[in-house]
Amino acid sequence: PLAATGELVGGAAAVRSAVAAFNVITLEHIEAVVAGAEAACAPVVLQVSENAVKFRYGRLLPLARAAVAAAERAAVPVALHLDHVQREDLLRQAADAGFSSVMYDASRLPYAENLATTRAAADWAHAQGLWVEAELGEVGGKDGRPPLDAHAPGARTDPREAHAFVTASGVDALAVAVGNAHAMTERTAALDHDLVKRLADALDVPLVLHGSSGVPDGELTQAVAGGIAKVNVGTALNAAMTGAIRAFLAARPEAVDSRTYLSVGREAMVAEVTRLIGVIGTP
């Protein structure tokens, strides 16, 4: 059934576990995330990013409708989340479509502007009943920019600044920069686990890990133990899908029916979703 992100993340955080949140781009992604979560008997968050909306001719509704339909008939709780949003009109579209949460991302801005715009967005979103995630300390590798800056000193979230930011903005969860980066195709990230613990101690809201595709399994488990309660995964699903389709088409160059390779891609994503939920350890 359709669930609320805040309840899933809050429930996981209360027992030092985490909910996996997967970015979806196509209908096959949506079906695979639901099937993978059902196989793992675990709740899951389906998230649509502003970039995915851009790919869908700028429209959220077609994918949102598909996500709602898939969530409603799922055997496990499925929450819908709007990810990395800068376009404010999308906040309204998400609320109207049945999403329970949004991530408003002004992390590219200097602290004061990030705080001011996030606070305004959070006030509006809260009035619509939405759970709000924000980001402080920019997680690199967005919009095709190189993911290499994750280890630059300025790219880490400072616990004291994070406490002030959460208090002043009123957000419900915070995405943190702790050595993670977006769009990594190898699992080579080395997280700063001491910083994860210090952030968890400093904040009363759940911590969110972005760029989790680049994080090795053991590091993910350790990050959840340290206080990460929502684990965002995007690239790993694309890698699974594209790799499976590439291999299928190489072996079957005469294939024409799109269902032959889309089903192979979808199955590869189902397996990766189930595997990652097992690593992350949702109760």
Ligand code: G3H
């Ligand atoms: O918000 C989305 C996630 O941070 C996905 O990052 O594609 O590197 O796994 P990833």
Ligand code: ZN
């Ligand atoms: Zn992200």
